[in-house]
Amino acid sequence: MNKIAQIFETLEYGPAPEAPDQAYAWLDSHDRRFGHYIDGAWTEPGTTFSSDNPATGESLAQITDGSAEDVDRAVAAARAALPGWSALSGYQRGKYLYAIARAVQKHARLFSVLESLDNGKPIRESRDIDIPLVARHFYHHAGWATHLERAFPDHVPYGVCGQIIPWNFPLLMLAWKIAPALAAGNVVLLKPAEFTSLTALLFAEICDRIGLPKGVVNIVTGQGDTGAAIVNHSGVDKIAFTGSTEVGKIIRAASAGTGKGLSLELGGKSPYLVFEDADIDSAIEGLVDAIWFNQGQVCCAGSRLLVQESIEEQFLTRLKRRMATLRVGDPLDKSVDIGALVAPVQVERIRDLMKRGVAEGAHVYEPDGDVPSNGCFLKPALVTNVSPASTLVAEEIFGPVLVAMSFRTPEEAVQLANNTRYGLAATVWSENINLALDIAPKLKAGVVWINGTNNFDAAVGFGGYKESGFGREGGREGMGAYLKPKWEKALKPAAAPSPVTAAVRSANPLDSDHLDQTAKMYIGGKQARPDSGYSRPVLGSDGTLVGEVGEGNRKDIRNAVEAARSASGWANTAAHSRAQILYFLAENLDYRRAEFAARIKAQTGEDGEAEVDLAVERLFGFAGWADKYDGAVHNPPPRAVAAAMVEPLGVLGIVAPEVRPLLGSVALLAPAIAMGNTVVLVPSSRSALSMTDFYQVLETSDVPNGVVNIVTGDPAILAKTLAEHDGVDGLWLMGSVETSALVEKASTGNLKQTWTSRGLDYDFADPRFAGDYLLGKATQVKNVWIPYGA
Numbered sequence: 001m002n003k004i005a006q007i008f009e010t011l012e013y014g015p016a017p018e019a020p021d022q023a024y025a026w027l028d029s030h031d032r033r034f035g036h037y038i039d040g041a042w043t044e045p046g047t048t049f050s051s052d053n054p055a056t057g058e059s060l061a062q063i064t065d066g067s068a069e070d071v072d073r074a075v076a077a078a079r080a081a082l083p084g085w086s087a088l089s090g091y092q093r094g095k096y097l098y099a100i101a102r103a104v105q106k107h108a109r110l111f112s113v114l115e116s117l118d119n120g121k122p123i124r125e126s127r128d129i130d131i132p133l134v135a136r137h138f139y140h141h142a143g144w145a146t147h148l149e150r151a152f153p154d155h156v157p158y159g160v161c162g163q164i165i166p167w168n169f170p171l172l173m174l175a176w177k178i179a180p181a182l183a184a185g186n187v188v189l190l191k192p193a194e195f196t197s198l199t200a201l202l203f204a205e206i207c208d209r210i211g212l213p214k215g216v217v218n219i220v221t222g223q224g225d226t227g228a229a230i231v232n233h234s235g236v237d238k239i240a241f242t243g244s245t246e247v248g249k250i251i252r253a254a255s256a257g258t259g260k261g262l263s264l265e266l267g268g269k270s271p272y273l274v275f276e277d278a279d280i281d282s283a284i285e286g287l288v289d290a291i292w293f294n295q296g297q298v299c300c301a302g303s304r305l306l307v308q309e310s311i312e313e314q315f316l317t318r319l320k321r322r323m324a325t326l327r328v329g330d331p332l333d334k335s336v337d338i339g340a341l342v343a344p345v346q347v348e349r350i351r352d353l354m355k356r357g358v359a360e361g362a363h364v365y366e367p368d369g370d371v372p373s374n375g376c377f378l379k380p381a382l383v384t385n386v387s388p389a390s391t392l393v394a395e396e397i398f399g400p401v402l403v404a405m406s407f408r409t410p411e412e413a414v415q416l417a418n419n420t421r422y423g424l425a426a427t428v429w430s431e432n433i434n435l436a437l438d439i440a441p442k443l444k445a446g447v448v449w450i451n452g453t454n455n456f457d458a459a460v461g462f463g464g465y466k467e468s469g470f471g472r473e474g475g476r477e478g479m480g481a482y483l484k485p486k487w488e489k490a491l492k493p494a495a496a497p498s499p500v501t502a503a504v505r506s507a508n509p510l511d512s513d514h515l516d517q518t519a520k521m522y523i524g525g526k527q528a529r530p531d532s533g534y535s536r537p538v539l540g541s542d543g544t545l546v547g548e549v550g551e552g553n554r555k556d557i558r559n560a561v562e563a564a565r566s567a568s569g570w571a572n573t574a575a576h577s578r579a580q581i582l583y584f585l586a587e588n589l590d591y592r593r594a595e596f597a598a599r600i601k602a603q604t605g606e607d608g609e610a611e612v613d614l615a616v617e618r619l620f621g622f623a624g625w626a627d628k629y630d631g632a633v634h635n636p637p638p639r640a641v642a643a644a645m646v647e648p649l650g651v652l653g654i655v656a657p658e659v660r661p662l663l664g665s666v667a668l669l670a671p672a673i674a675m676g677n678t679v680v681l682v683p684s685s686r687s688a689l690s691m692t693d694f695y696q697v698l699e700t701s702d703v704p705n706g707v708v709n710i711v712t713g714d715p716a717i718l719a720k721t722l723a724e725h726d727g728v729d730g731l732w733l734m735g736s737v738e739t740s741a742l743v744e745k746a747s748t749g750n751l752k753q754t755w756t757s758r759g760l761d762y763d764f765a766d767p768r769f770a771g772d773y774l775l776g777k778a779t780q781v782k783n784v785w786i787p788y789g790a
């Protein structure tokens with residue numbers, strides 16, 4: 001070997017430390033003790049705890065453990081700032097966001113060093129990824145603010161937003177939360193995670209420096225109890241949370257029935273699929289980024305490698321070779337790949353999980369070499385000999401641990417990939433564009449990266465399916481999540497339904513001209529008798545018995561959900577075909593208008609003709625939407641495009657309002673099925689006959705079996721069963737305050753998306769329900785990143 005070749009073989013990186021002096025000087029300027037930042041001023045430090053450097057164990061500063069009173073003060077300050085801030089023009093707010101972005105850039109190195117000191121992440125990442133993305137986020141939202149009136153006409157901010165963030169991307173998560181909130185005209189109370197509050201406190205100083213009006217941004221530090229005080233505060237209008245699925249579920253349950261807005265960005269166990277035709281070197285580099293970026297403490301980490309069996313051995317051998325070159329050590333060393341985990345408790349958590357895994361038979365590979373013995377360091381690890389049921393495959397480890405499994409066919413790859421309670425992200429590697437783009441839509445995840453991984457941009461939405469939470473951050477979706485239509489804020493309580501009087505005539509008065517008709521339920525394309533064997537009366541407005549319907553129970557709901565699940569192919573039916581079927585429904589309902597009008601009149605005493613007209617109009621209208629409410633293509637800075645694909649929620653439970661027995665159901669059913677959802681519908685309990693008549697329209701309109709299922713009965717009981725059912729992906733409930741609270745609480749199991757009317761008067765005759773308001777609720781956006789351009 002000649003000398004130069006030899007040098008390349010033996011080349012070692014020397015240490016390239018980043019100096020912490022300026023960060024220390026900033027901490028010293030606060031005497032290393034912090035209060036909260038409330039109403040544009042620092043409070044006196046209260047009861048404090050230490051924020052440590054996890055690489056050394058040294059204490060960096062004392063920060064205040066926020067009390068309920070502190071939260072109260074911050075909410076009051078925010079509330080007081082709201083009228084002024086929301087009254088500014090979008091342009092004026094945009095200028096403040098622009099100033100924040102500029103200030104973040106001016107102090108970028110201070111922010112990066114402080115972040116790495118407090119969190120343990122390599123300076124290379126905080127300097128090149130976290131902080132530039134923070135600035136990018138504020139710039140992007142300065143633009144949204146400026147164009148808000150045109151982009152979201154007649155929308156208003158929620159008000160006071162309580163934002164709770166985790167420790168893995170401290171300042172970046174702050175930016176994801178604060179930028180859209182402020183752009184929309186909201187005011188904010190944000191609690192950073194207890195391990196990593198320092199950059200949020202430096203951010204407060206930036207807000208001060210640029211002259212942000214006081215009270216618009218309030219930072220309260222503290223632990224879980226402080227977070228809970230924010231969640232439970234009656235003065236908070238919207239909660240945005242990023243963190244563990246466990247705490248996400250606590251927050252869902254705690255906020256049930258309060259009417260607070262809620263977005264949850266939770267955990268993941270994201271699959272990383274490598275097909276046999278992948279560019280293996282790239283796939284391995286991608287994988288390094290997917291699982292060892294930020295020590296694997298990434299909600300969307302590609303922590304589950306699924307590699308095609310034909311290349312498994314070769315791939316794992318090369319992966320191990322690459323793992324051996326990863327440098328673990330001082331986060332402030334510019335040539336370190338893997339820094340420290342955030343805190344000793346996290347290291348312990350990971351070690352415990354690994355012990356459980358090994359006890360179950362998992363094999364663990366770690367490269368040779370040492371890691372610093374002080375501080376929270378772990379080697380990168382590769383786990384094999386696992387199956388889908390293994391602890392290490394099922395649980396989010398949140399550390400530098402990759403689990404590997406293999407698959408034989410693309411079908412098996414999809415099945416394994418989706419075999420998780422999470423659905424945040426997924427990565428696909430294949431040089432075959434047809435294969436990659438065939439797999440992407442089949443993955444149940446909010447973000448899919450093709451031949452790339454961990455791409456983020458402010459213009460592209462991010463967020464999960466299933467137990468990874470709901471709501472999106474970034475992009476138009478994320479912006480919309482901080483706004484609501486003006487009319488929604490003005491909704492009045494619905495008039496209490498008149499009490500049901502006892503039947504004044506006996507059941508089925510025999511009419512000599514007609515045969516007795518039995519209204520059944522409709523499940524899987526078949527008329528079904530209730531499991532209970534009981535019926536319930538349907539009375540007219542004068543108390544006359546006009547008929548009877550089945551008393552549905554849990555079993556009927558379960559059957560209906562099963563039918564709806566097995567009709568999932570509806571989502572893949574071409575939009576044009578779905579439109580044709582909705583048109584056909586409109587046509588057939590129109591054809592029978594007299595009969596339906598008479599039925600409405602008999603049940604409610606109201607003008608049936610007008611209601612049938614509107615129901616036909618809705619079917620016709622949403623048929624027209626089926627092939628128009630679609631996605632967008634974003635052009636983020638890296639060499640990629642992100643296709644924002646509109647997807648249905650899946651199986652949607654709909655509990656229709658008591659009033660308007662036909663329109664109330666059809667107005668909700670039409671957008672749901674137009675977008676590809678399959679539905680379990682509970683019609684008005686008082687006037688169920690309109691919808692039991694409707695299944696005859698369904699049958700004559702080529703609606704595939706299982707796409708619409710109708711279960712009659714007590715809405716409160718059936719709604720609870722739907723809310724608890726893990727096979728239901730979303731639930732709309734038009735009902736009382738109590739039932740709304742009940743279903744929101746009962747929905748925590750699989751974190752299904754709920755939309756409840758909370759006793760408010762949603763008038764589905766209003767044209768505002770003829771368009772994207774309901775289409776938006778019936779869908780979620782999946783962002784698929786595709787390489788594009790050189």
Ligand code: NAI
Nearest residue numbers: 165166192193223224227228243244247266267299396398
């Ligand atoms: P965590 O979910 O407890 O912490 C996130 C934030 O929630 C922190 O600010 C915390 O103070 C706050 N919080 C805790 N309990 C709360 C409550 N009852 N009400 C309101 N706010 C509350 O996460 P933790 O305990 O730090 O980490 C545990 C595990 O959670 C990790 O090992 C990881 O698996 C997962 N995790 C996932 C994250 C993600 O982005 N997907 C982020 C952080 C943790």
Ligand code: MG
Nearest residue numbers: 051052118195
């Ligand atoms: Mg810390």
